[in-house]
Amino acid sequence: MAPWMSSGLIYASGLAMTAGSITLLYIVTRTFNFAVASMATIGFIVVYTGVSLYGGLPYQYYPFVLIIGAITGVICYYGLNRPLLYRKAAETTLMMSTLGYDLILLSLIQMYSDYLTYTFKLFPRRVTMSVFDFELYGESAATFILPITAIACLTILHFFLTKTKFGIAMRATIENPTLAGASGINSDRVYLVSWIISGSMAALGGSFMAMAMTGTPVMGMVTIPLMFAGAILGGLGNIYGGILGGMVIGLTEYAGVYFLAKQFGPWILGYRMGIPLFIMAATLLVFPRGLSGIPLGKIIKNLFGQKRGASA
Amino acid sequence: MKSKLFVLLLIGIMALAFVAGCGGTGDGDADGVTTHTIVGILPLTGVLSTFGENSAEVAKLAADDVNAWLEAEGKDWTLRLEIDDDATEGPVGLTKMQSWFGEGVQIFVGPQASGVAQEMLAFANANQILYISPSSTSPALAIADDWLFRFCTDDNIQGPAIGALIKEAGIEHVIFGWQGDTWGDGLQGAAEASALELGVEVNSNKLRFDPMKDAFTSEAALLDGYVTEAVASGVALDKIGFNIITFEQVVPFMVEASKYPQLSQIKWIGSDGTAFSEALLQTPEAAQFALDVKFANTMNKPEDGSANYARVKDHVQELLGRETDAYSYNTYDMVWALALCIDQVGYDSAAVKEILPEVVKEWSKDNAASGYIELNESGDRAFANYNIVMLESLDGWFVPGFFDGLTGEITWETPVY
Secondary structure (H helix, E strand, O other): OOOOHHHHHHHHHHHHHHHHHHHHHHHOOOOOOOOHHHHHHHHHHHHHHHHHOOOHHHHHHHHHHHHHHHHHHHHHHHHHHHHHHHOOHHHHHHHHHHHHHHHHHHHHHHHHHHHHHHHOOOOOOOOOOHHHEEEEEOOEEEEHHHHHHHHHHHHHHHHHHOOHHHHHHHHHHHHHHHHHHOOOOHHHHHHHHHHHHHHHHHHHHHHOEEEEEEEEEOOHHHHHHHHHHHHHOOOOHHHHHHHHHHHHHHHHHHHHHHHHHHHHHHHHHHHHHHHHHHHHHHHHHHHOOOHHHOHHHHEEEEEEEEHHHHHO | OHHHHHHHHHHHHHHHHHHHHHOOOOEEEEEEEEEEEEEEEEEOOOOOOOHHHHHHHHEEEEEEEEHHHHHHHHOOOOEEEEEOOOOOHHHHHHHHHHHHHHOOEEEEEEEEEEEHHHHHHHHHHHHHEEEOOOOOHHHHHHHOOOOOOOOOHHHHHHHHHHHHHHHOOOOOOOEEEEEHHHHHHHHHHHHHHHHOOOEEEEOOOOEEEOOOOOOHHHHHHHHHHHHHHHHHHOHHHEEEEEEEOOOOHHHHHHHHHOOOHHHHHEEEEOOOOOOOOHHHHOOOHHHHHHHOOOOOEEEEEOOOOOOHHHHHHHHHHHHHOOOOOOHHHHHHHHHHHHHHHHHOOOOOOHHHHHHHHHHHHHHHOOHHHHHHHHOOOEEOOOOOOOOEEEEEEEOOOEEEEEEEEOOEEEEEEOOOO
16 A cells, blocks of 8 residues: 555544534534544543553554543533533633633643653654554554544444444434433433543544544644544534544545655645645535435435436 | 742742843843853754754854853953754744843844744844844845844855756756755755756655655656656756755655655755755665765855864864864854954944954954955855765765865866766
């Protein structure tokens, strides 16, 4: 596999997780979570700390990433989101509160980076995490492990939402919070769990992305437009759409830029971020509800119907 | 009653904050001793963070030394140094300068990046704010009578050093890759002009990339394609060179490039942005690649024998556990030069600007960490030699030779090509 393709796949897997995190939180709590940027960076920082201080492979630190990501989610929920939700705050207020939380997290990340620099003489401000990986069938192992992990997370989430009692309650709250509350579902717990899942997904996504791009204390801030682009492309109303949107945006950024630069010259490289955002805008113009709004079933049915009609 | 108490408490806190704020940034008197504030706006984060951390520590060292000298001399003022982060981003740097200027600060140390220095220029010129950069090398900022001074030479002097290095490495066909900002564009232009002048063929495909970029998969793949085309046109692989002009992004670039076997067989040339890169040493895969391709960089040459050279070098080694960069020696001299000027004419940016060239010229003869400093009509260091900096092993850099700015020749103490 060409190196750019392998990196694109890894990056897209991470972006898909973060876009899924944004979508999940939006559909449950109406909150556009800007803190996803720093939550993603925390994922990278946790793995970097682990491999630098204790050795081993990045993957063995993913359970810690999930736990710390979940903790950042819980803190944001109890500290900001819950009080605002109970006061029926507007969406803009909810969104801006997460921006404030993001800035606090960013400051803490910067302080922690200084601590690593001055105490352990480490260099957390510019890290190429892929050098901690190992080779599998001549490719970097992350090329296989990370997309599979992303799919596994999605499958677990799907089963959680469709097969468990709490998951079904969660979906009921998403569909109609008032009715769910009246039927005895504890919406507070639903919101809390969504913050836990969302925080974990964002942190895990960040640790994935750092395997393809340079890990820095501001990597989340740099990539947050693309995380939101993925969520918006997915339609914002469907978590699977969000994950798919993130995957499409990530792959477009890598593959699209490479092919365009090969075709039209390296000046295209300067517009790397613009290309996936253009794809997002173009898709939304055709399908205003994003990828999840594409009537795939209908299209397939029509296609097969037409074929049958043609052969008849 | 409770609300009245709360309001009184609030007023009390605000009054306290107001009083504290008034005496916050300097020019305050305490026991007959005046405090003058200078602010170091440095890249503590972003792509120049290694340089920023070095310079911040060196600036603090210089401020301590200045204050020790002031005390020993029985002077009636002390120097207060504040460090602020510009994140290696122009708008951030400008906002920080505006904010400190609002608090009465007129004299600044930094920024390090040309892009940031340029962003600040109009505001500084309009408000008579004096600022000195230790490392902004863009020729576009060589402007006479502006309020930006630079204790480094501009890239019209470094460009020929890179050109000479390309020639010395035996490169006949060079491909350029650089970050597209004021610094990168200026240095690449100067290096390309010099290479052409020395008879080196320049590839028509050029990799100009976003300075904020963090992933280089496409660039490495494209570079591999350009090398393949050059070989197909009859150029031997070992006669092909790649000049990368960037900062710490060289690490992910090299990690990506290491996935293409022929890219480790061409010669790689860097610049002052990558010399002594700690980020490179921290990433063994990239360091191994740099060793394999004999990655050679040019870097402003401080005078080894100068009085404070060893002091700065040892201080950073002890505190951060690494070799400091050449520009941090300039930072040490900047703080001293400003302090000496303030000592002579007081905290007045216009008066300091007037005497700075003469003061630094005199003082640097015996005391400067970076060697003798003479400023030209643009307020930039007039001339300098350049060290050639290469990796000696996976753990450290060494200086096998230097480029003489006057003769345009490279002298090798340890031949490497």
